[in-house]
Amino acid sequence: MLFVPASMPTTEAQTQEVAIPAWTKNIFLWYGEDKVSDDELINALKFLIEEKILAVPTGSPSVIKDTTPNNPLYKTYTNEKYDFTLQYPADWSLSQLGQSTAETVQLANIWYDGGMSKTQFKEVGPVNIWISLDHYFSETRAETYYDSPGVISLYWKKWCNSFNFYADEFICRDLNVDVKTITKDGNKQYHILSDYTFEYEDGTILKKKDLNARIFIIDSSFEVITIANAEDWKIYKDDIYSIIDSIQTASTHVISSENGFLRLPSNVYELPQGGTTDSKDHYTMEVDLFGEFSEIVSIKEGQNAIIKVTKPDGKTDQEKTKMKRDSNSFYHKYLLKSDFPTGKYQITVSTEIGDTQLGPISFTVIPANPENQICDGAAGVEYIGVGVSGYCRTINTPVLEKQVETKEIPAWSKNIFLWYGQGQISEDEIVNALQFLINENILSIER
Numbered sequence: 001m002l003f004v005p006a007s008m009p010t011t012e013a014q015t016q017e018v019a020i021p022a023w024t025k026n027i028f029l030w031y032g033e034d035k036v037s038d039d040e041l042i043n044a045l046k047f048l049i050e051e052k053i054l055a056v057p058t059g060s061p062s063v064i065k066d067t068t069p070n071n072p073l074y075k076t077y078t079n080e081k082y083d084f085t086l087q088y089p090a091d092w093s094l095s096q097l098g099q100s101t102a103e104t105v106q107l108a109n110i111w112y113d114g115g116m117s118k119t120q121f122k123e124v125g126p127v128n129i130w131i132s133l134d135h136y137f138s139e140t141r142a143e144t145y146y147d148s149p150g151v152i153s154l155y156w157k158k159w160c161n162s163f164n165f166y167a168d169e170f171i172c173r174d175l176n177v178d179v180k181t182i183t184k185d186g187n188k189q190y191h192i193l194s195d196y197t198f199e200y201e202d203g204t205i206l207k208k209k210d211l212n213a214r215i216f217i218i219d220s221s222f223e224v225i226t227i228a229n230a231e232d233w234k235i236y237k238d239d240i241y242s243i244i245d246s247i248q249t250a251s252t253h254v255i256s257s258e259n260g261f262l263r264l265p266s267n268v269y270e271l272p273q274g275g276t277t278d279s280k281d282h283y284t285m286e287v288d289l290f291g292e293f294s295e296i297v298s299i300k301e302g303q304n305a306i307i308k309v310t311k312p313d314g315k316t317d318q319e320k321t322k323m324k325r326d327s328n329s330f331y332h333k334y335l336l337k338s339d340f341p342t343g344k345y346q347i348t349v350s351t352e353i354g355d356t357q358l359g360p361i362s363f364t365v366i367p368a369n370p371e372n373q374i375c376d377g378a379a380g381v382e383y384i385g386v387g388v389s390g391y392c393r394t395i396n397t398p399v400l401e402k403q404v405e406t407k408e409i410p411a412w413s414k415n416i417f418l419w420y421g422q423g424q425i426s427e428d429e430i431v432n433a434l435q436f437l438i439n440e441n442i443l444s445i446e447r
Contacts, residue, residue: 024048028430029421032414041417045434073416073429074242079107082133084222087246089239105133107222110243112236127228127236129243134223139188139216140324140331146179146190146214153177160196170200189244190214195230209233213244217265222247238415255361260293260328262349262361271368272392273375274338283375283392285336291349291358292329304352305330312343312365320352342367372396 027044030036077094078085088094088110097106110129116122145151160172174197182189192212199205207230215222224244228236253267265288272283291305304320311317321332334347348359375392420430 025421025423027421028417032416032418032421034414073425073433077108082107084133085246085248086131086243088243092239103135103137105135107131107133114232124232124235125229127226127232127240129240130225131247132223132225133220135220137214137221137223138331139221142190142214142216142221146181152179152192156192156194163198165201170198170206173197173199188216207231211240215244215247238418242415253361253363255359257358258294259356260291260358262289262291262347262358264289264361264363266398267363268398269336269363269365270372270394270398271336271340271342271365272338273368273370273373282337282339283390285392285394287334287336287363289332289334289347289349290329291332292327293351293356293358295328305332306350306352307332307334308348308350309334310346310348310360312341312345336365338368340365366398369398372398 024044027036027041031041073090074087075090075094076085076087077096079096082105084107086108089112092110092112095109097108099106108131110131112127114124114126116124156175156177160175163170163172165171174195176195178193180191180193182191190213192210194210194212195207196210197205197207209228209230211224211226213224213226215224224247226240228240253264255262269285269287272285274283289307303323305323307317307319307321309317309319317334319332319334321330323330330349342365344362344364346360346362348357348361350357372395373392374395376390416425416430416433419425420427
């Protein structure tokens with residue numbers, strides 16, 4: 001009998017041995033290969049539970065913990081300073097970096113030294129992944145670069161041609177570059193997959209495969225650079241893409257409908273600390289709002305999006321923002337001022353023509369904490385028609401005492417179901433994975 005405890009038992013569980021039908025592994029395998037949906041997987045799990053093949057004992061609901069517990073096959077890494085989290089295979093290594101410039105921060109290096117493959121009986125070489133944060137490389141800036149494949153190919157050819165036997169003891173040849181645009185949860189990603197060959201002076205040939213992925217978060221982005229031997233790519237690629245899929249800001253807040261989606265970098269903001277006594281002269285704190293109307297919404301060129309913000313005291317602000325050129329998306333900065341009320345704010349966005357609405361999306365404003373803020377700027381600066389004495393930003397992301405967020409089935413689960421379907425991991429390991437998903441309220445199965 002396949003037994004999934006709601007919490008770790010203190011004594012050995014008494015289970016009845018029941019044969020697990022062969023189709024179970026097929027369902028898990030197909031889910032890992034993206035051939036069945038989340039709903040179909042859940043229906044299969046419901047059948048197993050109802051037929052007492054899969055047992056999940058009832059009891060009080062589990063408490064969502066502040067940090068994600070380690071899964072047997074994956075570890076979780078969180079960087080609170082730069083507000084991002086990811087998951088990586090438990091048998092891989094991670095080193096936290098910290099080198100930074102005005103525009104870029106080197107965040108982490110993840111690697112696997114190689115050895116015997118866990119999925120195939122063969123030796124594999126090393127794989128290295130470097131993750132960095134580009135403060136000012138926004139989706140808007142990236143469109144100019146990534147939407148021009150010829151420019152990207154030219155850049156990579158220049159890089160490949162820069163190697164020579166005299167200086168590097170090898171040359172680069174047989175370069176092939178493939179650029180893909182991917183949209184995940186309303187976030188656009190660009191993936192550059194390149195194949196090339198290093199030829200050394202002694203005749204040694206080394207074929208390489210690189211993946212350069214760019215993941216956007218409002219007005220900045222994560223860059224993920226992966227380097228592996230070409231012959232090992234098929235073995236490593238599922239783990240590599242799982243790591244990329246798991247990268248996210250811990251505080252990103254998204255709400256969507258058939259009309260499109262709205263996204264905020266957080267659901268909690270601090271008021272900026274007080275500026276001068278002049279009511280027209282305040283410090284401000286920026287709330288970055290990104291949104292996109294779906295393709296079913298007709299947007300005329302040059303049309304504005306109407307931003308309506310309802311404050312805790314019932315008063316409203318209404319602002320306009322330009323839609324991006326040749327796009328149904330927009331980006332807007334809403335400015336919090338030091339004399340604004342604390343409490344829950346609500347944002348709705350509508351088209352200027354037709355009144356199609358997105359939202360509402362809400363966020364909470366808490367009192368200023370000057371020790372957690374860096375404020376700068378010169379008096380008399382004019383910003384969107386408002387005189388301000390400067391702007392503030394928080395050092396650490398503000399949080400409420402408890403934030404419970406809607407969770408999705410994480411990317412690593414597909415690998416676990418895939419490996420179980422292929423017979424590469426045990427029932428104990430799939431049980432641990434299911435236990436994690438159910439305890440964390442990520443996988444909900446009504447009984």
